[in-house]
Amino acid sequence: MTHSHEGPRARDAFIASGVLDRSVRDVVGSSWKRSTQAGVSPTLVEPSYAGALGKSQQLNALVSRVMHRMADGLAGEPVSMIFADPTGRVIHRICPDTTFGRRLEKVSLAPGFTYAEDSVGTNGIGTALLTRTPTLIVGSEHFTEPLMAFACAGAPVHHPISGGLVGVLDLTCEAGVSNALLLTYARSIAERIEDEILATVSVSEMTLLRDYLAACRHATGPVLALSEDIVMMNHLAQQRLDAADRTALVARTDDAVGEVLPRTLVADLPSGAIARLDYRPTSVGSAVVGGVFRVQIQEASSRPLRSSDSRALSAQLPGVAGTSPEWTRAGAQLRESHRAGTWVLLVGERGVGKHALARAVHVAESPARHLRVLDAETAALDPDEWFQHLEDELVSEEGTLIIRHIDRLPASLVGSVSSRLLEESDRSHSAPARWVVATREASVVDDALESQIVPCFDRTINVEPLRHRPDDIRAMIPAMLRTLSPSRDLQISPRAVNQLARHPWPGNATQLRDVLRRVLAAKRTGTIELADLPPECMAVGRRTLTPLESLERDAITRALADHGGNKGKAAEHLGMSRATIYRKIRGYNIDTRR
Ligand SMILES: Nc1ncnc2c1ncn2[C@@H]1O[C@H](COP(=O)(O)OP(=O)(O)OP(=O)(O)O)[C@@H](O)[C@H]1O
Incomplete structure (x- = not known):
């Protein structure tokens, strides 16, 4: 095994020239090659964030029980016990040594982050999952540099009956103190978990x-x-x-x-x-x-999109601002659907710009055709009349129909709207000039909607909340100021823009627009300064959050809400220590009084 001083040299040589030194173990060499092919950065750890909640609540509770029982043996040791699901997403982490825990946080080895091999390169979790073999990765056997300080031993956990992978149990410690027993111990904990699963199979x-x-x-x-x-x-x-x-x-x-x-x-x-x-x-x-x-x-x-189209698809859309990858991707996917005549359900929080995006795509792609917007929220006033408007639109051969707030369609209309849309969507595939987009709020869950309305659409496109797109906030401010007050020559100071970019905007673009409208009512000329912003925009974090941080802040906020504001329970749910959640609540300035 090359855990000695040859290790860093062998790794550096591979990264620099792709040449594998003979001292490198096969399992490590193959994994380095896969990491390179997957485009993993050798210098940065950038695990994607998939949310801390695992799908299988009962399994997660069982694993957590076994881990806590076995964690007694770790007391006082700088060792962390981790369980990740089959996708490599960390579900639980126990780390009694808080100093060591902080080091793991620096490399985002924490609940919710994905340690799959194609996300962070060679490591005990991802490589064990991919090879389905207990795997010890020590120091410079890791592909990315920041992980070289650690040793991690991952033992896959299989379902005792199906043989399917249910996750991986990993022990991580400092590279300098690792030994082969680490893997033996990880395997025995994995076996305990398998035994426990067997005992509960129903x-x-x-x-x-x-x-x-x-x-x-x-x-x-x-x-x-x-x-x-x-x-x-x-x-x-x-x-x-x-x-x-x-x-x-x-x-x-x-x-x-x-x-x-x-x-x-x-x-x-x-x-x-x-x-x-x-x-x-x-x-x-x-x-x-x-x-x-x-x-x-x-x-x-193999999709209809030709690569030569992609640039045009991601080009700036008229009337909307934003250059973040999330916004650009949603715009490009929507344009692509327009070209293919694919009907789309646009999903996102209230006010994120779903309607604005659909409108912009219509204008960019088919300005000469007519556009009709029907708001399902108004259907309750006169359901028959609303349905007639829908009918009138659907019989026309071409044009764009945007149905806003389809999740708020009155229950009495769901059946008839669903059958009418289904009937027309079949026909529409031979008439792609007719395009239908509906908008829907992400959090609204309704059986009739899922079973009857959702199947009427060919695909779903998500529009991310504004707080995950701070660059878009910066781009939207001048654009909104121009539309709100085209005749006035108003500037906005960089400090005021920075402050607005840090705000979490629970009401998204609608709220941003309202705030700017209020600012304009009081400020007629000159430059909008920090002091001109309403108080609601002042209570924010001290700096702009990275997209990962804003996801983490959301996960904490959600966990607090799910546990009635109980920080201890929220911390346990997220696999964090109480100290960590307190620190993060302060750091993200999360309001815990709600
Ligand atoms: N990228 C953007 N650039 C400029 N203005 C935007 C942008 N996104 C949204 N807006 C503006 O923000 C406001 C809210 O957007 P929109 O109505 O499209 O959101 P929505 O997601 O459809 O909202 P709801 O869920 O409440 O129906 C609108 O005034 C819209 O013009």
Whole structure:
């Protein structure tokens, strides 16, 4: 094993020239090559953030119990015990030594972050998951430099009946103090977890396993099986999808698991590929206990989008500001759908700019055609009249129809609107000049909406909250000032812009616009200074958060809300120490009084 002083040299030589020194272990050399191919940075650790909540609450609770029992042996040692799900997302972390815990935080080895090999390169978690073999990675065997200070031993945890991967148990310590026992200990904890799972396997799980195994036998593509407590995916899912795509796929299954009837979902994956998920429920008696998804992947390269189109697709859209990757990607996907005549459900928090984006794409792509906007929120006033407006629009051969707030359609209209849209969407594929986009708030969950309205659309595109796009806030401020007051020559100072860019904007662009409107009412000329901003914009963090930080702040805020503001419980839920959550609440200036 090359854990000695040859190690750093062998790694440096590989990074510089791609040449593998003979002293490098095979498992490490192959992983370095895969890390290079995946485009992992050798100098930065940049794990993606997938949210701290694992899908399988019951499994996570079981793992947490075993880990806490076994963690007694770690007291006083700078060792951390970590469990990550099959996608490499860290679910639990126990680290009694707080100084060491802080070092792990610096490399984002914390709940919610993805330590898959294609996310952070060679490491005990990701490499063990990918090779499905207990793996010890020490010091300079890591691909990225900041991880070289650590040693990590990952032992895959398999479901004792299906054999499917349920995650990986990892022990991480300082590189200098590691020894081979680390891996032995990790394996024995993994075995304890497997024993515990076996002891709790129930009839419903056995039934789900039977359906999953039957689907896998005939599968030529990824297969996923899920219940409230189990996520299983076959080898093809691990091979064909990277960590971010796998996480997105599992998140998309939320829309079907528990449904009584089979259905098909479409998911846009971060890589640009589209996945079609065919769902079949698993039932025990009359109760649905989970479901199996057969997945077909349409690679980005085989989609109608030609690469020569991509630049035009991501070009600035008229009437809206923003250059963040999230905003640009949503715009490009929407333009692509317009060109293909694909009907879209635009999903996002209130006021993020869904309607503005759909309008902008219409203007950019088909300015000569007519545009009609119907707001489902107003349908309750006169449902028959509203439905007639919809009917009038759908019979016309071309043009864009934007249905705003489709999640607020009155229950009495859901059935008729759904059948009318389905009927027309079939016809529309031969008439791509007719394009329909509906907007929907992300947090509204409603059975009728999921089962009847969502299937009317070919794809879903997400618009990210403004707080995850601080650069867009900066771009939107002058654009909004111009539209709110075209005749006035008003400037805004950089300090005021910085302050606005740091605000979390729970009401998104709508709230930003309202704030600017209020500022303009009081300020007629000159430069808008910090002091001109309303008080609600002043209570913010001291600096602009990175996108990952803002995701973490959201996760903490959500956990606090879910646990009635109890910081201890929220910390436990997120796998953080109480000290960490207190520090983060202060650091992010989270208001805990709500
Ligand atoms: N990128 C942008 N550039 C400039 N203005 C924007 C941008 N995004 C949104 N706006 C403006 O912010 C306001 C809110 O946007 P919009 O109505 O499109 O949001 P929405 O997501 O459809 O909201 P809701 O969910 O409440 O229907 C509008 O006045 C819109 O013109």
